[in-house]
Amino acid sequence: MTVHQIVFILVLGLTFAIFGYTxxxxxxxxxxxxxAFPVRDIGRRxxxxxxxxxxxxxILRRPVIGLIHALVFWGFIIILFGSLEMIVDxxxxxxxxxxxxxxxxxxxxxxxxxxxxxxxxxxxxxxSRRLFFHVRRFAGREMTHKSHVDANIALSxxxxxMITLLGMNTFYxxxxxxxxxxxxxxxxxxxAWFAPLLSGSLSDHSLYFWFRVNWWMHILTIFFFxxxxxxxKHFHVFLSVPxxxxxxxxxxxxxxxxxxxxxxxxxxxxxSAVADTPETEDQERFGIMDVEDVTWKNYLDSLTxxxxxxCTSVCPANITGKLLSPRKIMMDTRQRMKDKGPGMVKxxxxxSDEKSLLRDYISEEExxxxxxxxACVQECPLNINQPEIILGMRRYLVMEEAAAPGELNxxxxxxxxxxxxxxxSQDDRLNWAKELYMED
Amino acid sequence: xxxxxxxxxxxxMADLHARKKTPGYLFWVGSAGAFDDRYKxxxxxxxxxxxxxxxxxxxxxxxESSSGDVARRAGNExxxxxxxxxxxxxxxxxxxxxxxxxxxxxxxxxxxxxxxxGGHFEVLHHTExxxxxxxxxxxxxxxxxxxxxxxxxHDPCYLGRANGVYDIxxxxxxxxxxxVTEMPRNKSFALCCGAGGGQMFKEAEQGGKEVFIERTEExxxxxxxxxxxxxxxxxxxxxxxxxxxxxxxxxxxxxITEMVLRALIM
Numbered sequence: 001m002t003v004h005q006i007v008f009i010l011v012l013g014l015t016f017a018i019f020g021y022t023x024x025x026x027x028x029x030x031x032x033x034x035x036a037f038p039v040r041d042i043g044r045r046x047x048x049x050x051x052x053x054x055x056x057x058x059i060l061r062r063p064v065i066g067l068i069h070a071l072v073f074w075g076f077i078i079i080l081f082g083s084l085e086m087i088v089d090x091x092x093x094x095x096x097x098x099x100x101x102x103x104x105x106x107x108x109x110x111x112x113x114x115x116x117x118x119x120x121x122x123x124x125x126x127x128s129r130r131l132f133f134h135v136r137r138f139a140g141r142e143m144t145h146k147s148h149v150d151a152n153i154a155l156s157x158x159x160x161x162m163i164t165l166l167g168m169n170t171f172y173x174x175x176x177x178x179x180x181x182x183x184x185x186x187x188x189x190x191x192a193w194f195a196p197l198l199s200g201s202l203s204d205h206s207l208y209f210w211f212r213v214n215w216w217m218h219i220l221t222i223f224f225f226x227x228x229x230x231x232x233k234h235f236h237v238f239l240s241v242p243x244x245x246x247x248x249x250x251x252x253x254x255x256x257x258x259x260x261x262x263x264x265x266x267x268x269x270x271x272s273a274v275a276d277t278p279e280t281e282d283q284e285r286f287g288i289m290d291v292e293d294v295t296w297k298n299y300l301d302s303l304t305x306x307x308x309x310x311c312t313s314v315c316p317a318n319i320t321g322k323l324l325s326p327r328k329i330m331m332d333t334r335q336r337m338k339d340k341g342p343g344m345v346k347x348x349x350x351x352s353d354e355k356s357l358l359r360d361y362i363s364e365e366e367x368x369x370x371x372x373x374x375a376c377v378q379e380c381p382l383n384i385n386q387p388e389i390i391l392g393m394r395r396y397l398v399m400e401e402a403a404a405p406g407e408l409n410x411x412x413x414x415x416x417x418x419x420x421x422x423x424x425s426q427d428d429r430l431n432w433a434k435e436l437y438m439e440d
Numbered sequence: 441x442x443x444x445x446x447x448x449x450x451x452x453m454a455d456l457h458a459r460k461k462t463p464g465y466l467f468w469v470g471s472a473g474a475f476d477d478r479y480k481x482x483x484x485x486x487x488x489x490x491x492x493x494x495x496x497x498x499x500x501x502x503x504e505s506s507s508g509d510v511a512r513r514a515g516n517e518x519x520x521x522x523x524x525x526x527x528x529x530x531x532x533x534x535x536x537x538x539x540x541x542x543x544x545x546x547x548x549x550x551x552x553x554x555x556x557x558g559g560h561f562e563v564l565h566h567t568e569x570x571x572x573x574x575x576x577x578x579x580x581x582x583x584x585x586x587x588x589x590x591x592x593x594h595d596p597c598y599l600g601r602a603n604g605v606y607d608i609x610x611x612x613x614x615x616x617x618x619x620v621t622e623m624p625r626n627k628s629f630a631l632c633c634g635a636g637g638g639q640m641f642k643e644a645e646q647g648g649k650e651v652f653i654e655r656t657e658e659x660x661x662x663x664x665x666x667x668x669x670x671x672x673x674x675x676x677x678x679x680x681x682x683x684x685x686x687x688x689x690x691x692x693x694x695x696i697t698e699m700v701l702r703a704l705i706m
Contacts, residue, residue, distance in 0.1 A: 250552070251603065254553055261517045262521055265525065269522065316631055316655075317651065319651075320647045320648055320650060321647035321648025321649060323647075368642070369645040370637050371639050372597075374597060374602060375631070375632065377601075395516075395517055398514065407641050408638050415505075415510075419504070421471055421641055424474075428474075430450070430452070430474070430501040432480040433487070433499075433501075438445065439445050
């Protein structure tokens with residue numbers, strides 16, 4: 001076993017250890033959340049995943065920038081193959097371990113080389129949009145300095161990944177060519193554009209040395225990136241496909257039924273049914289007051305959110321200057337779990353830090369501004385559902401605190417008393433049909 | 441000589457039931473359809489079409505109550521479920537199988553949400569019904585009525601995004617000879633009128649502008665003299681928006697039913 005191998009295995013072990021720690025912590029947070037829905041209809045889920053995640057159908061609703069993102073995503077999938085090979089090479093001590101795949105190998109490595117350049121250029125476009133152009137959807141109250149720095153770090157890491165990948169390929173091709181070795185795989189961009197720049201300027205030994213430098217930088221960046229992502233808004237690199245696979249399959253206009261309310265309503269409508277009603281478990285809070293009231297899907301949504309702001313940019317409330325921003329709802333939910341989660345993991349769900357998601361993070365003003373139009377849901381490239389949390393908070397305010405805005409309380413009592421949001425008698429419901437003539 | 445007018449008697453479910461009859465459709469009028477002055481015109485227009493077609497339908501009349509949609513979206517799940525369970529009991533009691541309504545909110549909640557509570561109905565929005573009748577030729581129309589008019593269509597959220605009904609209203613308008621001048625934000629990109637989720641009944645939160653003004657401005661920028669929609673709440677918002685922009689003289693809003701009725705060859 002070489003020193004390289006030993007170092008590699010140690011670093012790989014450390015990477016997995018840190019990643020394992022993170023996953024463990026997140027799993028503990030997920031255990032705090034409420035149930036959402038049973039994951040069934042696997043066939044339909046695969047179709048949604050193929051369409052929305054792999055096919056990037058929703059991000060392509062903005063065709064130009066969407067296509068650039070889609071290229072980055074598809075490129076990542078191809079390049080992942082090379083990364084796996086690097087891990088095998090690192091552990092086993094081989095070089096280009098997968099080359100026995102022959103033509104397939106050539107196609108994958110060749111596409112990876114081309115995609116590395118496409119991704120590098122795309123990332124430069126993304127970075128310049130963030131740094132030099134005023135893109136409205138990257139602004140907003142919730143977009144703190146920290147979020148912008150996070151975005152720029154994530155993008156810079158990807159850029160570094162692509163530069164080192166191209167560096168690796170270039171020095172490999174240059175070395176093998178100069179030393180007369182067989183070149184495994186095809187590297188069109190590196191061979192045609194970059195390797196010629198080196199021709200004859202370096203010894204075989206230096207070329208190989210720089211190949212190894214780029215190799216190590218590339219793999220170390222991957223390891224670092226993998227452990228940076230769970231703490232970054234860029235976590236979607238891991239979570240986008242699972243989150244889309246776990247999409248809500250119900251129609252966009254359908255709200256989830258509250259079973260605990262149904263029990264109460266049935267008892268009210270038919271008191272004799274009390275006997276048949278199973279004893280309720282622990283008294284569950286109605287709606288969402290704090291982060292322990294959200295479902296695992298709401299929390300997964302919040303971790304998946306990339307803060308791209310497509311939701312907020314189509315939100316009628318936000319467009320017209322209201323405080324509500326669907327993106328902020330997701331960011332606040334994630335942040336709240338980060339703040340309160342550790343205490344709840346340690347001391348149980350009853351733990352309190354004298355704060356709550358509603359009011360201390362998300363104001364009542366924000367949640368009452370929503371028109372439930374679902375434009376944000378329609379737009380989210382990763383099938384996140386922002387209104388579900390807004391609705392949960394409304395449910396909490398209405399049914400636990402009776403704290404809806406006054407006008408809404410009025411329509412509630414009108415509906416209760418006379419079956420319409422307005423104060424018209426139910427007996428007048430057919431008045432429109434009086435004196436109705438065909439010719440009028 | 442004075443022309444004799446044909447009076448329409450709107451069939452009521454309870455009366456038919458007393459005569460042991462079960463009509464093919466329940467026409468769900470909705471609270472706005474029954475009480476909102478502007479939308480009552482739409483209800484009447486649709487009734488005229490149903491009458492012309494000889495459709496076998498009835499309304500619940502004074503037995504109808506709020507669908508619960510607005511209560512639910514404003515957070516009052518308890519009130520929603522009580523309304524839904526009561527409505528379902530009444531409708532099941534009359535053996536209702538098919539419902540037509542002009543209200544996309546009622547349509548959405550009946551179609552997607554009532555099944556959770558035991559209400560299984562075939563639900564049609566009036567646009568779906570009208571498209572079928574127009575396609576079959578049972579509603580002959582004069583394609584010249586709207587010739588030369590600039591007309592735009594506003595997608596109601598609960599018809600469009602929530603239920604994917606984008607093409608049907610546009611097909612109807614095309615069959616009436618209308619060329620729709622689209623707003624920049626249309627179909628799944630359409631901007632909400634601002635009324636949903638209980639907003640219509642309350643003051644808007646602090647902000648730069650009201651949503652209905654933003655949407656009305658977009659509609660007006662198409663140069664439209666007629667703004668067509670298919671939802672009572674959108675109708676209220678657009679009516680208010682046109683007034684707010686002082687364009688009542690030149691611009692009017694219509695429900696798609698009213699457009700069909702205008703073009704009908706009677």
